[in-house]
Amino acid sequence: MTQPFDLSGNVVLITGGAQGIGQATAQLCAERGATVVIADYNKDGGEKTVADIRASGGQADFIQTDVRRPEQVEAVATFIREKYGRLNKVVCAAGVLLGPWMTPEEFPVEDFEKTLDINVVGPFLCAKYTTPLLEAVDNGVFVIIASGAGVFGGSSSLAYGSSKGGANGLSMTLEQHLGKRGIRVNTIYPGNIITDMKMSVDIEAARKEGRPEQDAHDYAQANYGLPPGVAKVIAFVISEEAAYLRGGVRTR
Secondary structure, rough: OOOOOOOOOOOOEOOOOOOHHHHHHHHHHHHHOOOEEEEEOOHHHHHHHHHHHHHHOOOOHEEEEOOHHHHHHHHHHHHHHHHHHOOOEEEOOOOOOOOOOOOOOOHHHHHHHHHHHHHHHHHHHHHHHHHHHHOOOOEEEEEEEOOOEEOEOOOOHHHHHHHHHEEEEEEEEHHHHHHOOOOOOEEEEEEOOOHHHHHHHHHHHHHHOOHHHHHHHHHHHHHOOOOHHHHHHHHHHHHHHHHHEEEEEEEO
16 A cells, blocks of 8 residues: 555656755655656756665656757657656756846846746746646646745846746646646745755845845744755645645745
């Protein structure tokens, strides 16, 4: 008899699985029996995460991927189909935050476009190329990591807030398209979580305000959540125990 939240027999694709929330999710899913495929631009982080999973007895692959590039995302789907013959879950965790605290006048157009490409176009491309695989199984789930930024409030970055609002809209629209094809679509809205990306924003704020960098670290330790905590929520959302779940889930 399987244990609650058991993911044995599932092939799980995680974009952005080389660091942060994506990395913690990849490690937890592997612990719970899933075969994990990490697609990330960060080669060193991706290879290390896979090595750690394998060293702990798990099964994982890494494919260096720029989620903005259709041909690279399609190649990931092809790899999974050819090696495993199925794909059960997709977690779109790849993301970037550029231009914190910049005014509209200061914000480089290319950074705005890059943020939208990674945070919105990336999940769209994942849906485009993985939907046929997810439709072919009985328990297909597609998860997009959005944010409270751009959904419940603003952001330090004009581009990030806009992109996460777009990711939320994409997820809600995908639900209409994929639900009728037997694929469950859910959105995760993490709050303030200690990641390299979040801490870089807080450290920049401290510098602008003339405070020591340590202030940002101390505040985060006292008030923010950790990636493994969000990973537990994601692992539940993609599990069969969450089969009745619809829409989004907000975390601390």
